Amino acid sequence: CWRMFAQLSESSYIMCRTEERVTEYAPLYIHTFQLIAPRKILEAQIFNQQYHSYEQIRSVPERLRWCRHHMGFMQKEVAERIGVKRTHYIEFETGNVDYYPKEIVDKLAGLYQIPVEDLLDEYNQFLYTGQGKLIRGYRERMRLQKKPFARQLGIDPRTLRGWENETIRVKRGSWERYFKESIEIS
Numbered sequence: 001c002w003r004m005f006a007q008l009s010e011s012s013y014i015m016c017r018t019e020e021r022v023t024e025y026a027p028l029y030i031h032t033f034q035l036i037a038p039r040k041i042l043e044a045q046i047f048n049q050q051y052h053s054y055e056q057i058r059s060v061p062e063r064l065r066w067c068r069h070h071m072g073f074m075q076k077e078v079a080e081r082i083g084v085k086r087t088h089y090i091e092f093e094t095g096n097v098d099y100y101p102k103e104i105v106d107k108l109a110g111l112y113q114i115p116v117e118d119l120l121d122e123y124n125q126f127l128y129t130g131q132g133k134l135i136r137g138y139r140e141r142m143r144l145q146k147k148p149f150a151r152q153l154g155i156d157p158r159t160l161r162g163w164e165n166e167t168i169r170v171k172r173g174s175w176e177r178y179f180k181e182s183i184e185i186s
Contacts, residue, residue: 001017002015002016002017002026003015003016003017004016005025011029011030011031011032012027012028012029012030013027013028013029013030014026014027014028015027015028043069048066048069048070051066054066054067054070054114054118055118059095059121060092060095060100060119060120060121060124061092061093061094061095063118063119064092064093064108064119065093067108067112067114068093068112070112071111071112075089075090075093078108078111081107081111082104082107082108082111083107084104092104098123098172099123099124099127099169099172100119100120100124100128102127102128105119105120105124105128116128122180122185123172123175123176123180125185126170126175126179126183126185127169127170129185130166131163131166131169131170132163132164132165132166134179134183134185135160135163135164135170135179135183136164137183138179138182138183139164146160146161146164153178155174155178
């Protein structure tokens with residue numbers, strides 16, 4: 001009968017047994033791995049056959065799914081690691097949200113070990129870079145004060161002030177209408 005002689009680390013041990021006055025020693029290493037549910041294996045295989053790297057994928061939701069499959073995570077695990085509810089993370093992967101908060105994108109990029117910019121579409125890049133700084137720079141290049149600039153856009157000056165101070169987030173429709181073609185994101 002084998003018994004533990006010594007524990008070398010959390011997963012490695014020296015085992016021993018004695019039979020007929022002969023003591024034998026043997027190493028024991030306990031391997032651990034994640035088990036992926038069978039229905040998810042097929043999805044991951046299809047994804048990996050379709051794309052060889054996330055750079056080939058143009059949509060943010062599909063990049064997120066590819067990275068998750070590649071790392072062997074379930075949606076629930078990713079959600080726990082970045083501190084959101086699973087349903088919220090699923091919305092990121094299905095494209096049911098148009099805004100990716102900076103703190104969540106930073107955590108996802110760290111988890112997946114990829115640059116933040118790779119998880120952002122143009123709109124979210126605009127927000128991540130700093131909508132206020134970008135809008136203010138654009139307005140100043142046009143040599144306009146806030147009120148004339150707001151009039152030119154056809155918006156309330158308080159809205160422009162909120163955008164520039166980043167107390168109001170520019171919605172995707174407003175970004176497309178006013179800034180998509182005008183502001184260069186570097």
